[in-house]
Amino acid sequence: MNFIRAALIILCLAVGFILVIKQTSAQNPSAPQGVAPAEKTAEQVYKNIQLFKGLPESQFLPVMNFMNASLGVRCDFCHVNKDGNWDYVSDEKAGKKTARKMIEMTGGINKNVFEGNPEVSCYTCHRGRTSVSHTLAMPLPTPEPRPSQPAPSRGPQTGNPTADQVLEKYYQALGGAAAIDNLKSRVMKGTMTTLAGLDLGYEITQSGSELVLATITTPQAGVVQRGFDGNRGWEKNAREIRDLGTDEIFYLRRYPDIYRDIRLKGQFSRITFGGKPKIDGRDVYLLRGTNSSGKRESLFFDVETGLLVRRTTSTITPVGTIPEQIDFSDYRSVDGIMMPFTIRVSAIDSNYSVVRKFTEIKTNLPRASRRQMLVLGPHASSRAR
Numbered sequence: 047m048n049f050i051r052a053a054l055i056i057l058c059l060a061v062g063f064i065l066v067i068k069q070t071s072a073q074n075p076s077a078p079q080g081v082a083p084a085e086k087t088a089e090q091v092y093k094n095i096q097l098f099k100g101l102p103e104s105q106f107l108p109v110m111n112f113m114n115a116s117l118g119v120r121c122d123f124c125h126v127n128k129d130g131n132w133d134y135v136s137d138e139k140a141g142k143k144t145a146r147k148m149i150e151m152t153g154g155i156n157k158n159v160f161e162g163n164p165e166v167s168c169y170t171c172h173r174g175r176t177s178v179s180h181t182l183a184m185p186l187p188t189p190e191p192r193p194s195q196p197a198p199s200r201g202p203q204t205g206n207p208t209a210d211q212v213l214e215k216y217y218q219a220l221g222g223a224a225a226i227d228n229l230k231s232r233v234m235k236g237t238m239t240t241l242a243g244l245d246l247g248y249e250i251t252q253s254g255s256e257l258v259l260a261t262i263t264t265p266q267a268g269v270v271q272r273g274f275d276g277n278r279g280w281e282k283n284a285r286e287i288r289d290l291g292t293d294e295i296f297y298l299r300r301y302p303d304i305y306r307d308i309r310l311k312g313q314f315s316r317i318t319f320g321g322k323p324k325i326d327g328r329d330v331y332l333l334r335g336t337n338s339s340g341k342r343e344s345l346f347f348d349v350e351t352g353l354l355v356r357r358t359t360s361t362i363t364p365v366g367t368i369p370e371q372i373d374f375s376d377y378r379s380v381d382g383i384m385m386p387f388t389i390r391v392s393a394i395d396s397n398y399s400v401v402r403k404f405t406e407i408k409t410n411l412p413r414a415s416r417r418q419m420l421v422l423g424p425h426a427s428s429r430a431r
């Protein structure tokens with residue numbers, strides 16, 4: 047049972063990472079343009095919320111995971127678990143009580159000292175441990191000689207491209223606008239490896255920007271499939287076929303469509319050139335952007351090939367800024383478009399941290415396979431009867 051649950055979590059994350067839908071009202075004609083359906087807040091979903099009132103539901107568990115990671119603990123450090131049953135509502139544990147004081151303190155420091163900017167987080171002091179260093183250990187280490195640094199060059203940097211030029215080079219490196227416009231659907235097959243080293247069979251089919259089907263094969267739980275058509279989501283596992291709930295769909299909606307890492311232009315309300323750091327010894331161009339949902343993103347492009355090698359997202363929450371990183375590698379040409387055959391996702395939640403390696407990617411499926419994706423489609427459970 048536990049394994050099935052774990053597989054489902056992983057699947058849902060995996061689908062999420064590749065999929066989603068246009069953020070426009072296209073899939074929901076009744077919704078006013080540009081207005082996302084109102085999300086529930088923490089206190090509308092959970093029972094004993096004293097501090098996180100107003101926090102969007104989608105940020106609640108990431109915040110819990112952020113506290114886990116910042117202190118290097120698991121949920122049971124703060125929450126009661128009796129005989130395998132969680133009682134998250136209970137305030138019995140000292141950790142939860144202390145955490146409430148700490149959440150208030152952290153919020154207070156940011157509000158009163160840093161003008162509301164999220165400068166201090168649980169991690170600032172805790173660094174992955176419950177205990178905090180109160181002072182320096184004696185004797186102090188011998189200070190290292192200061193490296194003689196070249197004087198920072200003043201004045202305008204020459205030779206740096208603009209954000210638009212980096213994005214244009216990326217489009218060319220991928221295969222050009224015509225090849226990108228020609229991409230309508232794709233199937234990717236391979237494996238997904240979890241942080242715990244579990245290897246799962248993995249296949250994902252995407253059609254347009256709103257139709258997706260992901261299949262995970264595990265020796266223990268068999269085949270688990272999740273589909274989403276932009277409106278309704280469904281799941282088929284060894285036990286049942288069911289429609290996904292609105293909370294699960296909300297989760298899927300957070301994630302991108304087939305063009306998410308391809309059509310980067312237009313995804314950012316602001317994007318600027320941010321420097322030329324190195325990743326794995328190679329020069330990369332860094333672009334910093336703010337996306338349409340207000341999250342900060344950093345995009346890294348290989349200077350030589352022009353291809354996207356890393357994308358990071360920061361979500362600002364009351365306890366700290368939650369990072370997420372996706373690394374793209376092993377680019378190969380598929381029908382005229384360069385596609386990464388290895389995608390590594392790193393997140394504070396170990397369930398989200400997976401490496402997907404593809405052995406086969408095919409684009410532009412025949413219409414029949416598009417229809418096949420919907421066989422179990424919307425109202426899956428009623429159809430199955």
Ligand code: HEC
Nearest residue numbers: 092093094095096097098110113114121124134135145146
């Ligand atoms: C460092 C302590 C700490 C850790 C670790 C922690 N939590 Fe919490 N959790 C809290 C606090 C504090 C609250 C209450 C927040 C409030 O009052 O607004 C809470 C509330 C909750 C609630 C809401 C319960 C309800 O109905 O009121 C859930 C669910 C929850 N946590 C799940 C988790 C999970 C899952 C994990 C592990 C991934 C986790 N927490 C890790 C401190 C922690």
Ligand code: HEC
Nearest residue numbers: 113141144145148149152166167168170171176177178365
């Ligand atoms: C300004 C520094 C600072 C920040 C920020 C901070 N803490 Fe702490 N925290 C401390 C110190 C100091 C202690 C006491 C450690 C000790 O007793 O050695 C502590 C102790 C704790 C403990 C008790 C640990 C134990 O062993 O029982 C918990 C739980 C905790 N902090 C959670 C958090 C959470 C959650 C956040 C973010 C919302 C946070 N802290 C942010 C400094 C900080």
